[in-house]
Amino acid sequence: MIRIDHAVKTFDGGTQAVHALRDVSLHVEKGDIYGIVGFSGAGKSTLLRLVNGLETPDSGSVVVAGEDLSKLSHRELLTLRRKIGMVFQQFNLLEGKTVRHNVSIPLQLAGVPKKEIEQRVREVLRFVELEDKENAYVSQLSGGQKQRVGIARALATSPDILLCDEATSALDPQTTESILLLLKKVNREMGVTILLITHQMQVIQMICNKVAVMEYGKIAEEGSVLSVFGTPREEVTRRFVRTVINDQIPEKFLSVVRSETRNQQVELLKFIGDSVKEPLIANLCRMEGLEVNILGATIQEMQGSVMSVFILQLIGDDEKIRLAEEKIDGAGALRERMAVGA
Amino acid sequence: MTETFETRFKEIFGIKWPKLLESLGQTVYMLGWALLIGAVIGLFLALLLVLCRKGGLKQNRVIYAIVNFYVNIVRSMPFIITLVFVFPLTRLIVGKTYGSTAMLVPLVIYISPYMARLIENSLLEVSPGVIEAAQAMGATTFQIIIRFLLPEALSSIVLAMTTGTVGLLGATAMAGYVGGGGVGDLALTYGYQRYNFPLLILTIVILVIFVQLLQLLGNRISGRLRKHR
Incomplete structure:
Protein backbone atom coordinates (compact mmCIF):
# COMPACT_ATOMS: atom_id res chain seq x y z
CA MET A 1 0.00 0.00 0.00
CA ILE A 2 2.80 2.36 0.94
CA ARG A 3 6.37 1.66 -0.07
CA ILE A 4 9.14 4.12 0.76
CA ASP A 5 12.62 3.16 -0.39
CA HIS A 6 15.88 4.80 0.64
CA ALA A 7 14.30 8.20 1.27
CA VAL A 8 16.72 10.99 2.07
CA LYS A 9 15.61 14.49 3.04
CA THR A 10 17.78 17.34 4.21
CA PHE A 11 16.47 20.75 5.21
CA ASP A 12 18.45 23.92 4.97
CA GLY A 13 18.44 24.91 8.60
CA GLY A 14 20.24 28.22 8.26
CA THR A 15 23.64 27.69 9.88
CA GLN A 16 23.67 23.92 9.46
CA ALA A 17 21.75 21.39 7.39
CA VAL A 18 19.08 19.36 9.18
CA HIS A 19 19.10 15.71 8.16
CA ALA A 20 15.43 14.83 8.65
CA LEU A 21 15.65 11.50 6.85
CA ARG A 22 18.82 9.48 6.23
CA ASP A 23 18.06 6.54 3.98
CA VAL A 24 14.68 5.46 5.36
CA SER A 25 12.74 2.54 3.92
CA LEU A 26 9.26 1.64 5.03
CA HIS A 27 6.73 -0.86 3.79
CA VAL A 28 3.11 -0.63 4.93
CA GLU A 29 0.75 -3.35 3.82
CA LYS A 30 -2.96 -3.01 3.18
CA GLY A 31 -4.93 -3.27 6.41
CA ASP A 32 -1.99 -2.42 8.65
CA ILE A 33 -2.11 -0.02 11.53
CA TYR A 34 1.51 0.94 11.29
CA GLY A 35 2.98 3.09 14.04
CA ILE A 36 6.14 5.14 13.86
CA VAL A 37 7.42 6.13 17.27
CA GLY A 38 10.27 8.47 18.06
CA PHE A 39 11.25 11.49 20.11
CA SER A 40 10.60 14.89 18.60
CA GLY A 41 13.04 15.74 15.85
CA ALA A 42 13.53 12.09 14.89
CA GLY A 43 12.13 12.75 11.40
CA LYS A 44 8.78 10.99 11.74
CA SER A 45 6.77 14.04 10.74
CA THR A 46 8.75 14.39 7.52
CA LEU A 47 8.41 10.68 6.81
CA LEU A 48 4.63 10.84 7.22
CA ARG A 49 4.39 13.79 4.84
CA LEU A 50 6.24 11.92 2.09
CA VAL A 51 3.18 9.70 1.72
CA ASN A 52 0.83 12.45 0.53
CA GLY A 53 3.51 14.51 -1.15
CA LEU A 54 3.49 17.38 1.34
CA GLU A 55 7.22 16.70 1.44
CA THR A 56 9.28 15.32 -1.40
CA PRO A 57 12.43 13.29 -0.81
CA ASP A 58 15.79 14.57 -2.09
CA SER A 59 16.42 11.02 -3.23
CA GLY A 60 14.68 7.69 -2.90
CA SER A 61 11.20 6.69 -4.01
CA VAL A 62 7.70 6.86 -2.59
CA VAL A 63 5.06 4.54 -4.03
CA VAL A 64 1.50 4.85 -2.73
CA ALA A 65 -1.30 2.57 -3.95
CA GLY A 66 0.85 1.59 -6.91
CA GLU A 67 1.60 5.18 -7.93
CA ASP A 68 5.15 6.50 -7.91
CA LEU A 69 4.68 9.99 -6.48
CA SER A 70 7.66 11.45 -8.33
CA LYS A 71 6.07 10.48 -11.67
CA LEU A 72 2.71 12.16 -10.97
CA SER A 73 1.75 15.56 -12.36
CA HIS A 74 0.59 18.18 -9.87
CA ARG A 75 -3.04 17.48 -10.85
CA GLU A 76 -2.63 13.75 -10.39
CA LEU A 77 -1.03 14.32 -7.00
CA LEU A 78 -4.03 16.41 -5.90
CA THR A 79 -6.36 13.61 -7.01
CA LEU A 80 -4.31 11.03 -5.13
CA ARG A 81 -4.42 13.17 -1.97
CA ARG A 82 -8.21 12.84 -1.93
CA LYS A 83 -7.70 9.12 -1.40
CA ILE A 84 -5.41 9.78 1.57
CA GLY A 85 -6.98 11.27 4.69
CA MET A 86 -4.92 13.14 7.23
CA VAL A 87 -5.54 13.84 10.91
CA PHE A 88 -3.52 16.37 12.90
CA GLN A 89 -2.44 16.92 16.49
CA GLN A 90 -3.93 20.43 16.55
CA PHE A 91 -6.99 19.27 14.53
CA ASN A 92 -6.54 22.10 11.99
CA LEU A 93 -10.27 22.65 11.61
CA LEU A 94 -12.01 25.89 10.66
CA GLU A 95 -12.88 26.87 14.21
CA GLY A 96 -15.47 29.47 13.29
CA LYS A 97 -17.44 27.11 11.06
CA THR A 98 -19.95 24.38 11.81
CA VAL A 99 -19.07 20.71 12.08
CA ARG A 100 -21.04 20.04 8.90
CA HIS A 101 -19.16 22.74 6.99
CA ASN A 102 -15.79 21.31 8.05
CA VAL A 103 -16.65 17.75 7.12
CA SER A 104 -18.15 18.76 3.78
CA ILE A 105 -15.11 20.77 2.60
CA PRO A 106 -13.11 17.86 1.12
CA LEU A 107 -16.24 16.72 -0.72
CA GLN A 108 -16.84 20.22 -2.08
CA LEU A 109 -13.24 20.40 -3.24
CA ALA A 110 -13.73 17.11 -5.07
CA GLY A 111 -16.83 18.51 -6.77
CA VAL A 112 -19.31 16.05 -5.25
CA PRO A 113 -22.98 17.03 -5.86
CA LYS A 114 -24.67 18.82 -2.97
CA LYS A 115 -27.18 16.12 -2.20
CA GLU A 116 -24.53 13.43 -1.96
CA ILE A 117 -22.44 15.68 0.27
CA GLU A 118 -25.27 16.00 2.79
CA GLN A 119 -25.76 12.27 2.88
CA ARG A 120 -22.07 11.46 3.16
CA VAL A 121 -21.52 14.05 5.91
CA ARG A 122 -24.31 12.47 7.93
CA GLU A 123 -22.84 9.01 7.38
CA VAL A 124 -19.35 9.84 8.60
CA LEU A 125 -20.66 11.90 11.52
CA ARG A 126 -22.70 8.90 12.59
CA PHE A 127 -19.58 6.76 12.31
CA VAL A 128 -17.60 9.03 14.64
CA GLU A 129 -20.65 9.33 16.93
CA LEU A 130 -21.15 13.04 16.45
CA GLU A 131 -24.41 13.04 14.49
CA ASP A 132 -26.04 15.33 17.06
CA LYS A 133 -23.29 17.96 16.63
CA GLU A 134 -23.79 18.55 12.92
CA ASN A 135 -24.79 22.18 13.40
CA ALA A 136 -22.50 22.95 16.31
CA TYR A 137 -19.58 25.30 15.82
CA VAL A 138 -16.16 23.69 16.16
CA SER A 139 -15.14 26.29 18.74
CA GLN A 140 -17.88 24.95 21.03
CA LEU A 141 -16.51 21.40 21.04
CA SER A 142 -14.10 19.63 23.40
CA GLY A 143 -10.69 18.43 22.22
CA GLY A 144 -11.87 14.85 21.76
CA GLN A 145 -14.93 15.98 19.80
CA LYS A 146 -12.74 18.19 17.62
CA GLN A 147 -10.52 15.23 16.80
CA ARG A 148 -13.62 13.21 15.92
CA VAL A 149 -14.56 15.97 13.49
CA GLY A 150 -10.99 15.83 12.16
CA ILE A 151 -11.32 12.10 11.60
CA ALA A 152 -14.76 12.51 10.01
CA ARG A 153 -13.32 15.13 7.65
CA ALA A 154 -10.45 12.82 6.74
CA LEU A 155 -12.88 9.96 6.07
CA ALA A 156 -15.38 12.00 4.05
CA THR A 157 -13.85 11.14 0.68
CA SER A 158 -13.65 7.42 1.57
CA PRO A 159 -9.85 7.25 1.57
CA ASP A 160 -7.85 4.01 1.44
CA ILE A 161 -5.15 5.41 3.68
CA LEU A 162 -5.32 7.52 6.84
CA LEU A 163 -2.27 9.42 8.03
CA CYS A 164 -2.30 10.41 11.70
CA ASP A 165 0.13 13.09 12.82
CA GLU A 166 0.29 12.79 16.62
CA ALA A 167 -3.50 12.58 16.56
CA THR A 168 -3.85 11.98 20.30
CA SER A 169 -0.93 13.98 21.66
CA ALA A 170 -3.06 16.99 22.58
CA LEU A 171 -5.68 14.90 24.38
CA ASP A 172 -6.06 13.62 27.93
CA PRO A 173 -5.57 9.87 28.57
CA GLN A 174 -9.27 8.96 28.56
CA THR A 175 -10.00 10.88 25.38
CA THR A 176 -6.87 9.40 23.83
CA GLU A 177 -8.23 5.93 24.46
CA SER A 178 -11.60 6.71 22.88
CA ILE A 179 -9.94 8.23 19.81
CA LEU A 180 -7.64 5.21 19.48
CA LEU A 181 -10.63 2.88 19.65
CA LEU A 182 -12.27 4.96 16.94
CA LEU A 183 -9.17 4.62 14.75
CA LYS A 184 -9.23 0.88 15.27
CA LYS A 185 -12.88 0.88 14.19
CA VAL A 186 -11.92 2.87 11.08
CA ASN A 187 -9.31 0.23 10.28
CA ARG A 188 -11.57 -2.77 10.91
CA GLU A 189 -14.90 -1.61 9.55
CA MET A 190 -13.81 0.60 6.67
CA GLY A 191 -10.69 -1.35 5.79
CA VAL A 192 -8.58 1.79 5.92
CA THR A 193 -4.82 1.34 6.18
CA ILE A 194 -3.47 3.62 8.92
CA LEU A 195 0.00 5.08 9.21
CA LEU A 196 0.49 7.02 12.40
CA ILE A 197 3.31 8.81 14.11
CA THR A 198 3.47 9.34 17.84
CA HIS A 199 5.82 9.75 20.74
CA GLN A 200 3.49 7.78 23.02
CA MET A 201 4.25 4.07 23.22
CA GLN A 202 0.76 3.49 24.64
CA VAL A 203 -0.66 4.41 21.25
CA ILE A 204 1.46 1.75 19.56
CA GLN A 205 0.61 -0.78 22.22
CA MET A 206 -3.13 -0.16 21.97
CA ILE A 207 -3.84 -0.24 18.27
CA CYS A 208 -0.81 -0.93 16.06
CA ASN A 209 0.13 -4.26 14.58
CA LYS A 210 3.48 -3.02 13.28
CA VAL A 211 5.90 -0.50 14.63
CA ALA A 212 9.03 1.32 13.53
CA VAL A 213 11.22 3.16 16.01
CA MET A 214 12.91 6.24 14.60
CA GLU A 215 15.96 8.08 15.83
CA TYR A 216 18.19 10.68 14.16
CA GLY A 217 16.41 10.38 10.81
CA LYS A 218 16.77 6.62 10.65
CA ILE A 219 14.61 3.64 11.48
CA ALA A 220 16.39 2.05 14.42
CA GLU A 221 14.16 -0.98 14.65
CA GLU A 222 10.95 -2.28 13.13
CA GLY A 223 8.69 -5.29 13.16
CA SER A 224 5.47 -6.61 14.62
CA VAL A 225 4.47 -4.92 17.85
CA LEU A 226 4.76 -8.16 19.79
CA SER A 227 8.30 -8.89 18.67
CA VAL A 228 9.54 -5.34 19.12
CA PHE A 229 8.00 -5.11 22.59
CA GLY A 230 9.15 -8.61 23.47
CA THR A 231 12.74 -8.42 22.26
CA PRO A 232 13.78 -4.80 21.78
CA ARG A 233 17.35 -4.72 20.41
CA GLU A 234 18.24 -1.04 20.30
CA GLU A 235 18.65 1.23 23.29
CA VAL A 236 16.10 3.74 21.95
CA THR A 237 13.54 0.95 21.58
CA ARG A 238 14.19 -0.22 25.12
CA ARG A 239 13.61 3.28 26.36
CA PHE A 240 10.28 3.47 24.59
CA VAL A 241 9.18 0.01 25.64
CA ARG A 242 10.08 0.93 29.21
CA THR A 243 7.50 3.74 29.13
CA VAL A 244 4.73 1.15 29.00
CA ILE A 245 6.34 -2.00 30.33
CA ASN A 246 8.36 -1.63 33.47
CA MET B 1 -37.97 77.11 10.06
CA THR B 2 -35.54 75.88 7.39
CA GLU B 3 -34.92 79.43 6.32
CA THR B 4 -33.98 80.48 9.82
CA PHE B 5 -31.73 77.41 10.14
CA GLU B 6 -29.92 78.23 6.89
CA THR B 7 -29.53 81.89 7.87
CA ARG B 8 -28.30 80.98 11.32
CA PHE B 9 -25.90 78.43 9.82
CA LYS B 10 -24.46 81.05 7.45
CA GLU B 11 -24.15 83.50 10.34
CA ILE B 12 -22.21 81.12 12.56
CA PHE B 13 -20.03 79.22 10.09
CA GLY B 14 -19.67 81.70 7.27
CA ILE B 15 -20.69 79.25 4.54
CA LYS B 16 -23.98 78.11 3.12
CA TRP B 17 -25.45 74.85 4.41
CA PRO B 18 -25.46 73.14 0.96
CA LYS B 19 -21.74 73.92 0.66
CA LEU B 20 -21.11 71.71 3.68
CA LEU B 21 -23.24 68.94 2.21
CA GLU B 22 -21.36 69.22 -1.08
CA SER B 23 -18.02 68.96 0.74
CA LEU B 24 -19.21 65.93 2.69
CA GLY B 25 -20.33 64.35 -0.56
CA GLN B 26 -16.90 64.92 -2.11
CA THR B 27 -15.13 63.40 0.88
CA VAL B 28 -17.36 60.33 0.83
CA TYR B 29 -16.87 60.07 -2.93
CA MET B 30 -13.06 60.15 -2.69
CA LEU B 31 -13.00 57.91 0.34
CA GLY B 32 -15.41 55.33 -1.08
CA TRP B 33 -13.84 54.90 -4.50
CA ALA B 34 -10.24 55.08 -3.30
CA LEU B 35 -11.09 52.53 -0.63
CA LEU B 36 -12.80 50.17 -3.06
CA ILE B 37 -10.10 50.29 -5.74
CA GLY B 38 -7.29 50.49 -3.19
CA ALA B 39 -8.59 47.50 -1.25
CA VAL B 40 -8.87 45.36 -4.39
CA ILE B 41 -5.33 46.24 -5.47
CA GLY B 42 -4.11 45.92 -1.87
CA LEU B 43 -5.67 42.48 -1.54
CA PHE B 44 -4.04 41.40 -4.78
CA LEU B 45 -0.62 42.67 -3.64
CA ALA B 46 -1.09 41.07 -0.21
CA LEU B 47 -1.87 37.71 -1.80
CA LEU B 48 1.24 38.00 -3.97
CA LEU B 49 3.32 38.76 -0.87
CA VAL B 50 1.87 35.86 1.14
CA LEU B 51 1.95 33.28 -1.65
CA CYS B 52 5.42 34.17 -2.96
CA ARG B 53 7.18 34.66 0.37
CA LYS B 54 9.71 32.12 1.58
CA GLY B 55 7.79 29.02 2.59
CA GLY B 56 4.66 30.29 0.85
CA LEU B 57 2.42 28.17 -1.35
CA LYS B 58 3.99 29.53 -4.54
CA GLN B 59 7.39 30.60 -3.31
CA ASN B 60 8.91 33.04 -5.81
CA ARG B 61 11.76 35.25 -4.71
CA VAL B 62 11.65 37.57 -7.71
CA ILE B 63 7.95 38.45 -7.49
CA TYR B 64 8.17 38.77 -3.73
CA ALA B 65 11.18 41.10 -3.94
CA ILE B 66 9.52 43.32 -6.55
CA VAL B 67 6.19 43.65 -4.72
CA ASN B 68 7.91 44.09 -1.39
CA PHE B 69 10.15 46.83 -2.79
CA TYR B 70 7.24 48.63 -4.45
CA VAL B 71 5.18 48.56 -1.26
CA ASN B 72 8.07 49.85 0.82
CA ILE B 73 8.91 52.65 -1.60
CA VAL B 74 5.36 53.99 -1.86
CA ARG B 75 4.83 53.65 1.86
CA SER B 76 7.90 55.68 2.66
CA MET B 77 6.68 58.67 0.63
CA PRO B 78 4.53 61.24 2.43
CA PHE B 79 1.15 61.52 0.72
CA ILE B 80 1.58 65.15 -0.18
CA ILE B 81 4.73 64.22 -2.17
CA THR B 82 3.05 61.27 -3.89
CA LEU B 83 0.21 63.61 -4.78
CA VAL B 84 2.31 66.05 -6.79
CA PHE B 85 4.71 63.38 -8.04
CA VAL B 86 1.95 61.49 -9.86
CA PHE B 87 0.38 64.58 -11.44
CA PRO B 88 1.54 63.50 -14.93
CA LEU B 89 -0.03 60.08 -14.44
CA THR B 90 -3.21 61.67 -13.11
CA ARG B 91 -3.40 63.89 -16.19
CA LEU B 92 -2.87 60.88 -18.40
CA ILE B 93 -5.66 58.85 -16.79
CA VAL B 94 -8.26 61.46 -15.86
CA GLY B 95 -7.28 64.31 -18.19
CA LYS B 96 -6.90 66.90 -15.43
CA THR B 97 -5.17 67.26 -12.07
CA TYR B 98 -7.94 68.84 -10.04
CA GLY B 99 -11.34 67.69 -8.86
CA SER B 100 -12.40 64.72 -6.72
CA THR B 101 -12.07 62.17 -9.53
CA ALA B 102 -8.55 63.23 -10.42
CA MET B 103 -7.53 62.85 -6.78
CA LEU B 104 -8.52 59.19 -6.85
CA VAL B 105 -5.31 58.39 -8.73
CA PRO B 106 -2.86 59.51 -6.01
CA LEU B 107 -5.22 58.29 -3.29
CA VAL B 108 -5.31 54.77 -4.75
CA ILE B 109 -1.55 54.77 -5.31
CA TYR B 110 -1.09 55.88 -1.71
CA ILE B 111 -3.56 53.56 -0.01
CA SER B 112 -3.11 50.26 -1.91
CA PRO B 113 0.41 49.41 -0.58
CA TYR B 114 -0.76 50.42 2.89
CA MET B 115 -3.74 48.09 2.54
CA ALA B 116 -1.43 45.42 1.14
CA ARG B 117 0.73 45.46 4.28
CA LEU B 118 -2.28 45.42 6.60
CA ILE B 119 -3.98 42.59 4.71
CA GLU B 120 -0.70 40.69 4.45
CA ASN B 121 -0.50 40.68 8.24
CA SER B 122 -4.08 39.41 8.47
CA LEU B 123 -3.38 36.61 6.01
CA LEU B 124 -0.24 35.58 7.87
CA GLU B 125 -2.31 35.15 11.02
CA VAL B 126 -4.13 32.21 9.43
CA SER B 127 -2.91 29.01 11.06
CA PRO B 128 -0.35 27.21 8.86
CA GLY B 129 -1.95 24.00 10.09
CA VAL B 130 -5.26 24.87 8.43
CA ILE B 131 -3.41 25.52 5.17
CA GLU B 132 -1.58 22.23 5.49
CA ALA B 133 -4.89 20.44 6.10
CA ALA B 134 -6.22 22.06 2.93
CA GLN B 135 -3.20 20.87 0.96
CA ALA B 136 -3.57 17.38 2.38
CA MET B 137 -7.19 17.36 1.12
CA GLY B 138 -5.92 17.96 -2.39
CA ALA B 139 -7.07 21.59 -2.64
CA THR B 140 -5.62 23.66 -5.49
CA THR B 141 -3.91 26.94 -4.67
CA PHE B 142 -7.00 28.82 -5.87
CA GLN B 143 -9.25 26.68 -3.66
CA ILE B 144 -6.96 27.26 -0.70
CA ILE B 145 -7.22 31.05 -1.20
CA ILE B 146 -10.98 31.10 -1.71
CA ARG B 147 -12.06 28.47 0.80
CA PHE B 148 -9.45 28.66 3.55
CA LEU B 149 -7.15 31.68 3.47
CA LEU B 150 -9.67 34.48 2.84
CA PRO B 151 -12.57 33.16 4.97
CA GLU B 152 -10.22 32.51 7.90
CA ALA B 153 -8.62 35.96 7.62
CA LEU B 154 -11.77 37.91 6.76
CA SER B 155 -12.58 39.19 10.23
CA SER B 156 -9.03 40.40 10.70
CA ILE B 157 -8.95 41.89 7.18
CA VAL B 158 -12.05 43.96 7.97
CA LEU B 159 -10.33 45.45 11.02
CA ALA B 160 -7.19 46.10 8.99
CA MET B 161 -9.23 47.84 6.29
CA THR B 162 -10.90 49.97 8.93
CA THR B 163 -7.49 51.16 10.07
CA GLY B 164 -6.57 51.79 6.45
CA THR B 165 -9.78 53.75 5.84
CA VAL B 166 -9.09 56.09 8.73
CA GLY B 167 -5.63 56.73 7.27
CA LEU B 168 -7.23 57.29 3.90
CA LEU B 169 -9.60 59.88 5.36
CA GLY B 170 -6.58 61.94 6.42
CA ALA B 171 -5.19 61.68 2.92
CA THR B 172 -8.46 62.88 1.34
CA ALA B 173 -8.16 66.09 3.36
CA MET B 174 -4.79 66.78 1.78
CA ALA B 175 -6.05 65.77 -1.65
CA GLY B 176 -8.94 68.14 -1.13
CA TYR B 177 -6.66 71.04 -0.45
CA VAL B 178 -4.77 70.47 -3.68
CA GLY B 179 -8.00 70.51 -5.64
CA GLY B 180 -10.23 67.64 -4.71
CA GLY B 181 -12.76 69.48 -2.57
CA GLY B 182 -14.23 67.78 0.47
CA VAL B 183 -14.32 68.48 4.19
CA GLY B 184 -10.56 68.97 4.43
CA ASP B 185 -10.63 71.62 1.73
CA LEU B 186 -13.51 73.31 3.54
CA ALA B 187 -11.57 73.43 6.78
CA LEU B 188 -8.44 74.84 5.18
CA THR B 189 -9.71 77.34 2.60
CA TYR B 190 -12.89 78.52 4.30
CA GLY B 191 -11.93 77.91 7.92
CA TYR B 192 -8.21 78.40 8.32
CA GLN B 193 -7.47 80.98 5.60
CA ARG B 194 -10.48 83.17 6.42
CA TYR B 195 -9.89 82.98 10.16
CA ASN B 196 -13.28 81.27 10.48
CA PHE B 197 -12.73 79.48 13.74
CA PRO B 198 -16.27 78.08 14.20
CA LEU B 199 -16.11 76.38 10.79
CA LEU B 200 -12.75 74.86 11.66
CA ILE B 201 -14.27 73.44 14.83
CA LEU B 202 -17.28 72.14 12.91
CA THR B 203 -15.11 70.26 10.38
CA ILE B 204 -13.07 68.73 13.18
CA VAL B 205 -16.26 67.56 14.90
CA ILE B 206 -17.52 66.12 11.64
CA LEU B 207 -14.25 64.27 11.00
CA VAL B 208 -14.17 62.91 14.55
CA ILE B 209 -17.73 61.62 14.23
CA PHE B 210 -16.84 60.15 10.86
CA VAL B 211 -13.88 58.23 12.24
CA GLN B 212 -15.92 57.03 15.21
CA LEU B 213 -18.64 55.71 12.91
CA LEU B 214 -16.09 54.01 10.65
CA GLN B 215 -14.39 52.29 13.56
CA LEU B 216 -17.72 51.27 15.07
CA LEU B 217 -18.85 49.81 11.76
CA GLY B 218 -15.54 48.00 11.26
CA ASN B 219 -15.61 46.52 14.74
CA ARG B 220 -19.22 45.41 14.30
CA ILE B 221 -18.63 43.65 11.00
CA SER B 222 -15.41 42.05 12.21
CA GLY B 223 -17.06 40.94 15.43
CA ARG B 224 -19.95 39.38 13.56
CA LEU B 225 -17.53 37.45 11.33
CA ARG B 226 -15.60 36.29 14.37
CA LYS B 227 -18.71 35.36 16.31
CA HIS B 228 -18.11 31.64 16.61
CA ARG B 229 -14.39 31.66 17.13
Missing part, protein backbone atom coordinates in the same frame (compact mmCIF):
# COMPACT_ATOMS: atom_id res chain seq x y z
CA ASP A 247 11.36 -3.94 33.21
CA GLN A 248 13.43 -2.25 35.89
CA ILE A 249 14.04 -3.50 39.37
CA PRO A 250 12.00 -1.29 41.71
CA GLU A 251 14.26 1.19 43.50
CA LYS A 252 13.17 -0.13 46.88
CA PHE A 253 14.30 -3.67 46.11
CA LEU A 254 17.55 -2.62 44.50
CA SER A 255 19.33 -2.05 47.82
CA VAL A 256 18.08 -5.42 49.08
CA VAL A 257 19.44 -7.14 45.96
CA ARG A 258 22.74 -5.31 46.22
CA SER A 259 23.22 -6.16 49.88
CA GLU A 260 22.66 -9.87 49.19
CA THR A 261 25.91 -11.61 50.08
CA ARG A 262 25.07 -15.04 48.64
CA ASN A 263 25.70 -15.92 44.99
CA GLN A 264 22.82 -14.57 42.93
CA GLN A 265 21.56 -13.65 39.46
CA VAL A 266 18.68 -11.34 38.54
CA GLU A 267 16.73 -12.41 35.44
CA LEU A 268 14.17 -10.62 33.26
CA LEU A 269 11.54 -12.99 31.90
CA LYS A 270 8.91 -12.28 29.24
CA PHE A 271 6.01 -14.53 28.38
CA ILE A 272 4.11 -13.76 25.21
CA GLY A 273 0.58 -15.07 24.79
CA ASP A 274 0.34 -18.67 25.94
CA SER A 275 3.80 -19.60 24.71
CA VAL A 276 4.66 -21.10 28.07
CA LYS A 277 2.53 -24.10 28.93
CA GLU A 278 4.10 -25.35 32.16
CA PRO A 279 3.93 -23.68 35.58
CA LEU A 280 7.49 -22.40 35.19
CA ILE A 281 7.82 -20.24 38.28
CA ALA A 282 6.39 -22.96 40.51
CA ASN A 283 8.86 -25.43 39.05
CA LEU A 284 11.75 -23.06 39.71
CA CYS A 285 10.68 -22.65 43.31
CA ARG A 286 10.73 -26.42 43.75
CA MET A 287 14.38 -26.65 42.71
CA GLU A 288 16.67 -27.86 45.49
CA GLY A 289 19.26 -25.31 46.65
CA LEU A 290 17.68 -22.42 44.76
CA GLU A 291 15.82 -19.50 46.26
CA VAL A 292 13.47 -17.52 43.99
CA ASN A 293 12.24 -14.00 44.74
CA ILE A 294 9.85 -12.13 42.49
CA LEU A 295 11.06 -8.51 42.35
CA GLY A 296 8.55 -7.28 39.85
CA ALA A 297 5.73 -8.44 37.60
CA THR A 298 3.50 -6.74 35.04
CA ILE A 299 0.98 -7.90 32.49
CA GLN A 300 0.33 -5.97 29.28
CA GLU A 301 -2.32 -6.55 26.68
CA MET A 302 -1.45 -5.85 23.06
CA GLN A 303 -2.44 -7.06 19.65
CA GLY A 304 -5.09 -9.29 21.21
CA SER A 305 -2.35 -11.08 23.07
CA VAL A 306 -0.86 -10.84 26.54
CA MET A 307 2.71 -10.17 27.52
CA SER A 308 3.79 -10.87 31.09
CA VAL A 309 7.05 -9.61 32.47
CA PHE A 310 8.71 -11.01 35.58
CA ILE A 311 11.87 -9.94 37.33
CA LEU A 312 13.28 -12.82 39.34
CA GLN A 313 16.10 -12.92 41.83
CA LEU A 314 17.73 -16.36 41.79
CA ILE A 315 19.94 -17.19 44.76
CA GLY A 316 22.12 -20.30 44.68
CA ASP A 317 25.47 -21.52 43.41
CA ASP A 318 26.45 -20.99 39.75
CA GLU A 319 25.50 -24.52 38.76
CA LYS A 320 21.99 -24.17 40.18
CA ILE A 321 21.49 -20.85 38.46
CA ARG A 322 22.67 -22.32 35.17
CA LEU A 323 20.15 -25.18 35.53
CA ALA A 324 17.38 -22.72 36.32
CA GLU A 325 18.23 -20.69 33.23
CA GLU A 326 18.11 -23.85 31.11
CA LYS A 327 14.67 -24.60 32.52
CA ILE A 328 13.44 -21.10 31.69
CA ASP A 329 14.82 -21.19 28.14
CA GLY A 330 13.45 -24.68 27.64
CA ALA A 331 9.97 -23.57 28.66
CA GLY A 332 9.86 -20.98 25.85
CA ALA A 333 10.09 -17.78 27.87
CA LEU A 334 12.28 -14.88 26.74
CA ARG A 335 15.06 -14.38 29.24
CA GLU A 336 17.89 -11.96 29.82
CA ARG A 337 20.31 -11.43 32.66
CA MET A 338 20.05 -8.11 34.41
CA ALA A 339 23.00 -6.25 35.79
CA VAL A 340 22.42 -5.12 39.34
CA GLY A 341 25.43 -2.87 39.77
CA ALA A 342 27.15 -2.12 43.00
